Amino acid sequence: xxxxxxxxxxxFISLTATAQEQKQAKVFAGNGxxxxxxxxxxxxxxxxxxxxxxxxxxxxxxLILDNNNLxxxxxxxxxxxxxxxxxxxxxxxQDLNQLIIMCKKLEELYLSxxxxxxxxxxxxxxxxxxxIDVTDTGIHNVPVSIWMLGNLYxxxxxxxxx
Numbered sequence: 001x002x003x004x005x006x007x008x009x010x011x012f013i014s015l016t017a018t019a020q021e022q023k024q025a026k027v028f029a030g031n032g033x034x035x036x037x038x039x040x041x042x043x044x045x046x047x048x049x050x051x052x053x054x055x056x057x058x059x060x061x062x063l064i065l066d067n068n069n070l071x072x073x074x075x076x077x078x079x080x081x082x083x084x085x086x087x088x089x090x091x092x093x094q095d096l097n098q099l100i101i102m103c104k105k106l107e108e109l110y111l112s113x114x115x116x117x118x119x120x121x122x123x124x125x126x127x128x129x130x131x132i133d134v135t136d137t138g139i140h141n142v143p144v145s146i147w148m149l150g151n152l153y154x155x156x157x158x159x160x161x162x
Contacts, residue, residue, distance in 0.1 A: 039057070039059050039060055039061065039062075040060070040061070040062040040064070041054070041055060041057070041060050041062070041063050041064070042064040043055060043063075043064065043065050043068070044064050044065060044066035044067050044068070044087075045066070045067045045068070046068055047068060047069060048065070048068040048069060048070060049068070049069045049070065049071070050070075050074070051065070051070070051073075051074060051076070055076075056076045056077075056079050056080065058079060058080065058081055058082060059082060060080055060082065060083060061082050061083060061084045061085070061105075062083075062084060062085040062086075062087075063080065063083060063085070063086050063087070064087045065086075065087065065088045065091065066087055066088070066089040066090055066091075066110075067089065067090045067091070068090075068091050069091065069092055070088060070091040070092065070093060071091070071092045071093060071094055072093065072094060072095070072097060073088070073093070073096065073097040073100070074097070075097065075099050077097055077099055077100055077102075077103065078099040078100075078102035078103070079102075080103050081102075081103070081104070081105070082105060083103045083105060083106055084105055084106065084107050084108065085106075085107060085108040085109075085110075086100075086103070086106065086108070086109055086110070087108075087110040088110065088111055088114070089110050089111070089112050089113045089114075089133075090112070090113035090114070091113070091114055092114065092116060093111065093114040093116065093117045094116050094117065095117065095118075095119065095121075096111065096117065096120055096121055097121075098121035098122075100121065100123070100126075101121070101122070101123065101125045101126060103126070104125075104126070104127075104128070105128055106126050106128060106129055107128050107129060107130045107131065108129075108130065108131040108132075109123075109129065109131065109132045109133070110131075110133045111132070111133060111134050111137060112133045112134060112135040112136050112137065112156075113135075113136045113137075114136075114137050115136065115137060115138060116137075116138060117134070117137040117138055117139065118137070118138030118139060119138075119139065119143070120134070120139065120143050120145070120146075121145075122145040123145055123146065123149065124145045124148040124149065126149065127149075127150070127151060128151060129149050129151065129152055130151055130152060130153045130154065131152075131153060131154045132146070132152070132154070132155045132156070133154075133156045134155075134156065134157045134158075135156050135157060135158045136158055137157075137158070139157050139158075140157060140158060140159055140160045141157065141159070142155055142157065
C-alpha cells in the first residue's frame with residue numbers, strides 16, 4: 001500500500017513538472033498606429049545567430065536583439081539610417097561593427113552582458129548618442145572616443161577594482 005502511494009505520488013509530481021508551461025515573451029500591440037512610419041522591431045529571445053532580412057528595414061527606429069546568440073552585427077547595420085536605439089544585451093558579441101557610425105541618428109546603445117566585447121570602435125561621429133551601457137563586458141574604463149561625445153549623458157560600465 002505504501003509503495004503504491006509513493007509510486008503514485010512520484011508519478012503525480014513528475015507529470016506536474018513536465019506539464020508546466022514554458023514562459024514565452026509576448027507583446028501587447030497597443031491602440032496607437034504606426035502607419036508605415038518608424039517602428040520597433042523586437043527579436044529578443046529568438047536564439048538568433050544571424051539577423052533576418054526584416055531587421056534591416058529603414059523605418060526601424062528601435063531594434064531589440066537581446067538574449068540571442070549573436071557574435072557580430074553584419075555590415076547591413078549601416079543601412080538603418082533612422083535607428084535611434086539598439087539593444088544587443090546578453091549575446092556573444094566579440095566586437096561592435098565599426099559601420100555602426102553610419103547610424104547617425106543613434107541615441108541609445110545597450111551592449112551589456114557581452115563578456116567577450118572588450119573594446120568599442122570610435123563612436124565620436126555619433127553626435128546624437130546620449131546613452132551607452134557596456135556593463136558586464138570586457139570594457140572596464142571609459143574609451144577616449146567617448147569623451148568626445150558632446151551630447152552623451154550616460155556611459156555605464158563595470159569597473160574592476162584592484
